[in-house]
Amino acid sequence: MVKVLLLICRFFLGVVFLMAGLNGYFVILDLEPFIETSPAAMALFQFDYLLIIEKSLEILCGILLLANRFIPLVLAILSPIVANIFLLHVFVDHSLLSLAICIMIAYSYMLFYFRENFVSIFEKKPS
Numbered sequence: 001m002v003k004v005l006l007l008i009c010r011f012f013l014g015v016v017f018l019m020a021g022l023n024g025y026f027v028i029l030d031l032e033p034f035i036e037t038s039p040a041a042m043a044l045f046q047f048d049y050l051l052i053i054e055k056s057l058e059i060l061c062g063i064l065l066l067a068n069r070f071i072p073l074v075l076a077i078l079s080p081i082v083a084n085i086f087l088l089h090v091f092v093d094h095s096l097l098s099l100a101i102c103i104m105i106a107y108s109y110m111l112f113y114f115r116e117n118f119v120s121i122f123e124k125k126p127s
Helices: 002-028 039-043 048-067 071-091 097-113
Strands: none
Touching: 002 048, 002 071, 002 097, 039 071, 048 071, 071 097
16 A cells, blocks of 8 residues: 555656646747646746756656656755745645645655655764
8 A cells, every 4th residue: 555655646746747847848938838837936937047947857857756766866856846836835826735735745755755765864973
């Protein structure tokens, strides 16, 4: 059951981040996005290079999640992105709050599952 839930979370996050990353490039290229975007989130990117970096990371992480490669690294890269998505939709734009909550739950489960990979970060004295 644990492995099945992990697979569901990994696949869900992989698809969400791959689609959101690709959708971001449609916004950058002034094309019509193929999935709903948050106007408040897009307004935060005053300079295109920030959007390009974030969307490139989302695409890369989405592909790695779907390929089941470097999962702890992907979780570390996605930490600030997931936190920003969640907090933006809690405090600024409630339009996609349900998706942000689902992302946070799936991400938290995966982080809990791979917690042994992150324990050494919290050591007082490095070895």
